[in-house]
Amino acid sequence: xxxxxxxxxxxxxxxxxxxxxxxxxxxxxxxxxxxxxxxxxxxxxxxxxxxxxxxxxxxxxxxxxxxxxxxxxxxxxxxxxxxxxxxxxxxxxxxxxxxxxxxxxxxxxxxxxxxxxxxxxxxxxxxxxxxxxxxxxxxxxxxxxxxxxxxxxxxxxxxxxxxxxx
Amino acid sequence: xxxxxxxxxxxxxxxxxxxxxxxxxxxxxxxxxxxxxxxxxxxxxxxxxxxxxxxxxxxxxxxxxxxxxxxxxxxxxxxxxxxxxxxxxxxxxxxxxxxxxxxxxxxxxxxxxxxxxxxxxxxxxxxxxxxxxxxxxxxxxxxxxxxxxxxxxxxxxxxxxxxxxx
DNA sequence: GTCATGTCGATCCATCTGGATCAATCTTTC
DNA sequence: GAAAGATTGATCCAGATGGATCGACATGAC
Numbered sequence: 001x002x003x004x005x006x007x008x009x010x011x012x013x014x015x016x017x018x019x020x021x022x023x024x025x026x027x028x029x030x031x032x033x034x035x036x037x038x039x040x041x042x043x044x045x046x047x048x049x050x051x052x053x054x055x056x057x058x059x060x061x062x063x064x065x066x067x068x069x070x071x072x073x074x075x076x077x078x079x080x081x082x083x084x085x086x087x088x089x090x091x092x093x094x095x096x097x098x099x100x101x102x103x104x105x106x107x108x109x110x111x112x113x114x115x116x117x118x119x120x121x122x123x124x125x126x127x128x129x130x131x132x133x134x135x136x137x138x139x140x141x142x143x144x145x146x147x148x149x150x151x152x153x154x155x156x157x158x159x160x161x162x163x164x165x166x
Numbered sequence: 167x168x169x170x171x172x173x174x175x176x177x178x179x180x181x182x183x184x185x186x187x188x189x190x191x192x193x194x195x196x197x198x199x200x201x202x203x204x205x206x207x208x209x210x211x212x213x214x215x216x217x218x219x220x221x222x223x224x225x226x227x228x229x230x231x232x233x234x235x236x237x238x239x240x241x242x243x244x245x246x247x248x249x250x251x252x253x254x255x256x257x258x259x260x261x262x263x264x265x266x267x268x269x270x271x272x273x274x275x276x277x278x279x280x281x282x283x284x285x286x287x288x289x290x291x292x293x294x295x296x297x298x299x300x301x302x303x304x305x306x307x308x309x310x311x312x313x314x315x316x317x318x319x320x321x322x323x324x325x326x327x328x329x330x331x332x
Numbered sequence: 333g334t335c336a337t338g339t340c341g342a343t344c345c346a347t348c349t350g351g352a353t354c355a356a357t358c359t360t361t362c
Numbered sequence: 363g364a365a366a367g368a369t370t371g372a373t374c375c376a377g378a379t380g381g382a383t384c385g386a387c388a389t390g391a392c
Binding site for chain 2: 004006007009010012013014016017018019020021022023025026027028029030031033034035038054055059060062069070071072073074103119121122123124125126127128129130131132133137138140141142144145146147148149150151153155156157158159160161
């Protein structure tokens with residue numbers, strides 16, 4: 001095993017009962033600390049603003065509530081992110097024809113430009129993060145993670161008694 | 167592939183260039199939303215307080231700064247979490263004999279009691295989260311994730327130009 | 333049409349977060 | 363032992379977060 005690159009206490013935690021939760025938390029907390037700082041400093045926006053821009057660019061005309069199905073964040077977080085993107089001129093909204101409550105969202109060309117920059121950087125970060133794995137291992141890891149994501153209890157725990165908010 | 171349980175937009179994102187980053191973000195954001203709400207509501211403490219308690223119980227006499235190597239969070243976050251745990255009587259500190267600046271931390275019996283409760287719940291949550299995988303797949307997933315965690319660039323990105331803060 | 337109920341997205345507010353700074357302590361150098 | 367520099371952990375403060383609420387609009391029952 002590749003414990004040697006990790007410090008002693010960390011290796012102990014990753015050998016305990018909660019090793020899986022601890023390990024994925026470690027990876028994501030560590031990665032977020034690095035990535036969020038980069039985005040917040042370089043682009044002066046919260047990470048969720050860039051996530052929302054990504055979704056809007058990828059799915060032109062997407063509604064705010066649909067973004068939540070891609071990035072499981074509270075409703076007000078998405079609302080504020082969109083407000084910021086509009087204020088900066090990265091996103092414009094067209095009113096929905098069928099429902100006056102909905103906002104249909106589109107990236108502006110400036111929004112697309114800045115998103116392309118950030119996406120390019122994210123790709124390099126992704127490559128860096130997964131560099132310890134071979135291409136085959138990456139595929140395998142992705143497939144297994146996909147199974148977890150597709151599980152019914154990721155967003156709605158039975159054992160923790162969660163019900164949806166927002 | 168098990169895309170069918172995911173909605174159409176999500177499946178599209180998980181087929182794009184940034185699929186790996188998007189997928190692990192999705193899993194962890196989704197899981198955190200559920201778990202954090204449970205801990206914050208049930209125990210009225212931020213998640214990092216329970217993480218710190220876990221570390222202190224597991225490594226009696228640990229110093230505050232060492233907790234950061236297990237849970238990669240900013241220094242002040244850990245400091246506040248420990249303050250809360252002390253105020254609640256879950257943790258006591260003995261002064262270090264060798265260095266007057268250090269706090270050596272120990273869980274009280276009440277701290278151990280409440281931690282045992284939370285750990286039991288976390289174990290059930292872990293089982294729920296990984297239920298879509300077979301035992302063998304879980305092991306394989308864990309091994310691959312461990313390789314990622316042991317990579318040199320998880321906490322210190324070259325491409326994002328990160329340097330350590332805190 | 334009216335009223336009750338449901339949904340979409342904005343806003344309020346208490347709390348959390350993290351970068352920066354601070355005081356206290358330790359180490360090194362002379 | 364005095365001064366400079368490093369390290370530990372607490373605190374400050376501006377900004378982010380998320381649960382709750384609100385207003386606007388939509389739907390359904392009568």
